[in-house]
Amino acid sequence: TRTIAVTGSASGIGRALAASLRERGDEVIGVDLQDAEVCADLSAPEGRARAVREVLDRAGGALDAVVACAGLSGVAVGTVTVNFFGVTAILEGLRPALARAERPRAAAVASISATQPADPEVVRACLDGDEPRAVALAERAVERGQGRLLYPSSKSALARWLRARAVSPEWAGCGIPLNAVAPGVVLTPMSAPLFEDETMREVMDRAVPMPLNGYAEPEVVAGALRWLVSPDNSHMAGQIVFVDGGAEATLRGPDV
Template sequence: MGTYAVTGAASGMGAAVAARLADDGHTVIGVDIKAADVTADLSTPGGRTTAAREVLDRAGGVLDGAVLAAGLGPAPGRDRSRLIAEVNYLGVVELLDAWRPALAAAGSGRAKVVVFSSNSTTTVPMVPRRAVRALLDRDVPRALRTLDRFGRMAPTFAYGASKIAVSQWVRREAVTRAWAGAGIRLNAIAPGAIRTPLLEQQLATPEEAERIRSFPVPIGGFGDPGQLAAWVVFMLSDAADFLCGSVVFVDGGSDAWFRADDWPRAVPAVRLRRYLNRMKEFRAQR
């Protein structure tokens, strides 16, 4: 049995994951803004520092895995874009930076990390690249300056940017010596519309409900948190030892609906030099 940290453990998909791991006999250290083993506000630097430190204290410096499920969705409010950027991006990367040594201490190939992304990464159009780049640079004020010009749509684009940025961070970091080289498997899961408290709140508003129900989900309906929890537990298991840097879409087919021909694709000639350079980098590291 292992020790796992789960953020967003008090509700929704995070709660489902925490319950599933606990039922399987693992030790779960839940992190949330309330009703958790570690209570911390991930929208603040102090809250993130507290969460990182207290989890390590409770785990005794060794983690077998982590699930970063805490997140905020689009909603009205002047400060919403900032909260989304802080929680959805910095609330993932800063905690994983702090926990990486404890994950490496679990032993080569044993530690697994699952980050919650979203199918909004590929289904929300016009997400500004500048905002994504700013988040990857961990420069939230710069990201917000880009997003502010979108007015009331800013939180929607902030959400998309935060999930694109965190997915790209996972892809970049997963294959490095610090992660793959240390025996840690880092991957992301990209859910679609899942019946969480956030979705139920949106469905309670007629305008929002109409928009959500008209969104393409080829198999129909909404996902269940328990289904996502089963996927996450699989991604934390020994069966996922060869899974590295993947973003797994569990969204009823929405991503495939929008970009059936976009992925996978062959390396285009204009990127051949970059491809060959990456090959050289890999050989040099061996």
């Protein structure tokens, strides 16, 4: 039995992943605001520290994988604190326990949005690990009506952070593959509001064209995450895998 921590386990992609891992016999320690083994708010340092402590307590020192799915969309400051600082703190906080496992793995959930226009100052503050500055910049962006840039900023920062950290002595150097999936549009409670209004849906379809099989069910993204943290993945590191119905290839074209 492998013991796997999954954040965002109460809904959407995290919930689908937790269910499929359990079905296959893994022990899952879910982390979420509620309805999880570990209830913690990942938007602030205290909640992240408590989540790390309680996951380690439950895992009894042997943690085989971590998947950080918890995230927020929308125009609020929380997109930056949860999607970047919450994810990176959980991955870094649990890394020493992973390093003791025989075949440790880790993964996060980025987004097709990471390829879209972002606020470079917010991205920089995130990559500098300066949460107070990132929050101040995010508050200013919301006040100026630029809040829509925060979600892409948080995901762009996460993708950049992950590519750099994945090949560092602490991750690849300790035998821990660290990767991310980048979904297009997934049918979860997060995306549901986008379908409420025809204009919003048209804007979204232009921003995220998905020629292959359209919107994805959360189980599809969960399946890719499952492979990334399985023992089969011995050599993929620092990759952002687009599970997006062809959106990234459509938008960026053939240059890689």
